[in-house]
Amino acid sequence: MSQEKTVKTTTDIDSLRSEIRDKSIRVIDVRREEDYKQSHIPTAVNLPLANLLSDDSPERVLKLVNAMGIGDETPVVVYDDTFGALASRVAWTLEYLGHSDVSLLETTFSKWKSLGLENDNKIPEIQSKNHSIHLKPEILATSDYLEASKDKPNVILIDNRERLNYLEQHIPGAISLPYRTLATQDKILRPKDDMKRLLDNRRISGDSEIITYCGSVGTLSGLAYYALKSVGLPNVKLYVRSFKEWKGLEKPIAKQQDASYWDLSAE
């Protein structure tokens, strides 16, 4: 197996609390504005995912990042209330811009609150910063890139939607790793050893280039991106426009044939 470096993908609760006390960190809450206004982790700024997605060009993202007071060296922790998927998409966008110190809170805001940890509704005053742009194209997969590389022997394409959706239709050659598989009851990502064992069983290893995708905007697959990074896999890309774009472009789609699996669902 090739060299695997340890990357920090999540920040644990205790570390975040002390970093907030030290005022050494920028916390981003990606929930909707009304939820944020009710209560949030102290000092957190609000960047609703929908706001980011309305235009996630590097120029716009740069403006947003500057306005949140994030400089090149500012450590950033992102959280949400959607098992880490929305936070992942925001974190990935910062990383793509060239920000090197961004991680996910290990748990969700609900869990944080249910543990009785501090939260308030104060909106912090932010001093704008000047972040640089050093785009990281090596963590992005476009449809053209995907189409050209997905059949190469060292490329693994991972579909993070639920199993029934995968069976019904998926990008040919993709393997199924539903986003629920990545989490535990309490944390948005499994412990490292646990995750590693799971991925090893599936022969997802560091020798490969790995591309993740999900339904539409790269949230579930964003979480998978960080799951793969958390065990040190060096070459992971997010197909950020995901299956929605792929289908829209009328590219080939595969299906599990001759079985009525939907009828096993009680919904």
Add this chain to the structure above:
Amino acid sequence: MTVSDLKQSYPDSPKPKINWARIEEAEDFANTVKLFRQGKYDEDSFRRYRLQHGAYGTRMTNDYAMVRIKLPAGEIYPHQLEKISQLSEQFSIGNAHFSTRENIQLHWVILEDVSEILRGLAEVGLTSREACGNSVRNVMCSPLSGVCPDEEFDSTPYALATARFFLRNPLSQSLPRKFKFNFTCCEKHGMVRMVDVGLIPQTRDLDGSIQKGFKIFLGGGLGNKSFVGYQLEEFTPEEDLLYTSIAVLRIFDRLGDRKNMARNRMRYLVNDMGWEKFQNLVLKERAIVRATQSVVTHLEVDTTPSVIKRPIRISDESGSSISDGYARWLKTNTLKQKQSEYHSVFITLEAGDITSNQITALATIIREFSSEGYARAGFVQNIALRYVHDDDLTRLYSRLLTVGLAKSGALTMAAPIGCSGTTSCNLALTNSHRLAKEIQRKFLELKLDQDDDLRDSSIKISGCPNACGQHGIATIGFFGGGGRVGKEMYPNYQMSLGGRSDGETMLGATCHRIPAKRVIPVILKIIELFKQNKKSDDTLKDWIHRVVNGKEDSEIKSILDIRKALDSFTIPPTKEEDPDFYNDYGSDSSYHTKTGKGECAA
């Protein structure tokens, strides 16, 4: 502080008495899959290994498996349900399936993930070991054992002890074919004549003291060819239970047909040999077993009674009005227990399917409403919540309603069985699973679950001639096949009438071939014929029983008369007239039969 330190706990929750799991089997499974993928294991040995660990093949693919989780005696605890819910979301389709043999099945699991499921199950003491393959399958027990007003004593501890004795026992690792035990409470609630070994608890007076024992039935079973079991002897005392079981298994192991996979269940051996010869062999073998076993060979029967403790009510919802459906639900889904002030409540699922969210909700509901603190799987793809205090029934109904688990008709004809059919099974010819759901929806819509005349009848559907859907013992049974008009095919069912599994067990008599899309109108037509010709206190089951046995004196005298009355339903329309006729349920493309290799006899 870690997050998990603060997890909500339920100190009062009872713990399972037996840990069925071995964590090292998960590790071993993962390694074996790796070796298999590297070509270091041949297909046949790997398949045997996989089945021995409870992972069954899946329709038209080698990439997926179905994991069958055993619930010995049907017992399932809340924390186990929560784990299964989680495993279903992570590694299956976000749904689980309650089978007819007290297993929970997770479908469409990637073979490489099976070991992760085994690991998760081990955390809560459950196993899928020997849930498939040529082994002693899950040991069933009536969901009413312990609470049934008609039982002599509770056979649950004996079922658990039997399961424990044979699980991983060298004796049952390589049988000619699968082997099944069913324990029950009484004649009415069991299925003891349709299984390799069926047992009804009995007592007798022995010099003034009460002796416990069983009525044991051998050599029955449902399948491509079904047989009704024979009673071994008048009374088998409890100390002979294990010796008898071992003796029967040893005979089957020695004499069972290991070559002809299609005829190697023990019922064929019994049939070929003749009952009297087989019976003699068992009694002789038992004498040998009894004489040669060391004293340590005995069943560990733990008869410590469950702690019955009515859960403390945290939130008081008194004053909430009783909803309309309550009376209907109470009538069709609950039974009074022999313990006064308690009911057993049955939850009917559409063909056994339940979502992961419902499973999690169910776990909480069990904690809040069952005074024994766990649930039991039933025989008809359902779940029983026992020891629900009479005063809690309305509240329980409201709770079940909020999570979609309050469907009425659980104990009636409106809860049909459908095997998995073309949703996942390699052998299936039709979507029996969906058909069962469609029938249930129609019955509930027509409120037929409230009809007392229909209550003790049953509908059971298999997707092929093998009888996982138990069609042979249904009042109205169906098994799937293909029909043909010229070059076009359509889904079709062979219908049988009059099957039953009680004290008068018999197999249904073949009646007619019914196209899939005509099954519902045909069932309704049969009900109509019954209503026209019934005697005042007849049930459909009684009436069909008389018709099938030629003892009915009304207009409909025989099964041939029913057949004639249904002829018009069986004539296929042209494809132009009714294109839907040519599609199976759950499919919008033209029907064709397609099957892979079965693994029941692997």
